[in-house]
Amino acid sequence: MRIAVTGGKGGTGKSTVATALAVELGKRHEVVLADADVECPDDHLILSIERKGFADVKLPLPAFDFEKCIKCGKCASTCRYNAIVQVKGKYPIFDPGLCNGCGACMLVCPAGAISRGQRKVGEIFRGEGHGISLFSGEMEVGYEEASPVVNALKEKIPKSEFEIIDTAAGTHCNVISALRGCDYAVAVTEPTPFGAHDLELILRLAAVLGVPAGVVVNRSDLGETGEVNKIAEKHGAEVIAEIPYSKEMLESYSRGEPVAGKGILGIAEMLEAMLK
């Protein structure tokens, strides 16, 4: 079963919940935790798991053979990203920084002068610890598209009883890519106006993607839960756990040790029942 842990707002406790949940389920089941926050993956630090390089994520990059090139300019006129320009009678000029890897130029070249080269856009790391397998995705710094790395991560993780996908904050393409095709989404929020606003957005996104969702209210004793409860109900999402603030939990988390309290146990139980 593939479960996304998401939430919209940053800092609500997605990774804390995802790592704690993975370790708890890992006591009784085969679990893979995929850290899909590929811009800033932290799960390996929360769990003190040493990561080793597992696979590079590569995107196609055109490679020009100017001996075959007939200077027709089709590649330049086809490129939607303005990465290729061509002046009449001269060879095309290509800027890899603008290239999106779509491959259109390779398809339209009548002389077969453009071949499929590659460029590294990210890396997938792997580590084991606390009874689970962690796969951590990380984008090349400065590259603009997180989705290819998120998608590659999801493709590379081995099939497992539980696949927990820790998504990034927000509702942008990297989160969309992470949520797509999941069986369930755990939306972690907090009892504040910011938490409520972003919860509305993430639940709407989950609905658009057809992923059933449940809500976890983290630091539940630090604010009024009325608003987030209303929003959950509005979207037909069950509030599956309320986790009160715990200094002990915070200290444990900062030491790189997994945490588990009643809230986490409750979520694990619910997911195990769903598996059956």
Next chain:
Amino acid sequence: MKVAVSSAGEGKGSRLSPVFGRCPFFVIVDTESGEEKSVKNTAAGQMGGAGMTAGQLVGNEGANAVVTMAMGPRAFAVLGQLGIEVYEGKEGTVEENLELLNKKMLRKMDEASGPLAPGAGGRPMGPGKQRGGRA
């Protein structure tokens, strides 16, 4: 030689535009015959990489040299590959700049004026950095 000057409007009397990739027009003048042509810069409104396309445009017009005030690294690289020289213009009209160029009073640019503007990268983005104010 044919000189392409980044311009705020059509005709030699227009003000020199401070940017290359997204200037509204290019005024192209043949210094020998005096023939003059104004061309709309089709790169001005596109999502990233305007410098690339503007470079292609002046290349297709047969320019040997460009006069502008600021140019990013992409445009600079494209013009370099095409063998087109870039000169740093001064505040004033296109005509005044052509005279300065003729008297060899304009500095030749040996590197781009500024950093890379954000690329398209598959996502629509607004007009790139407007260096030197709107043209």
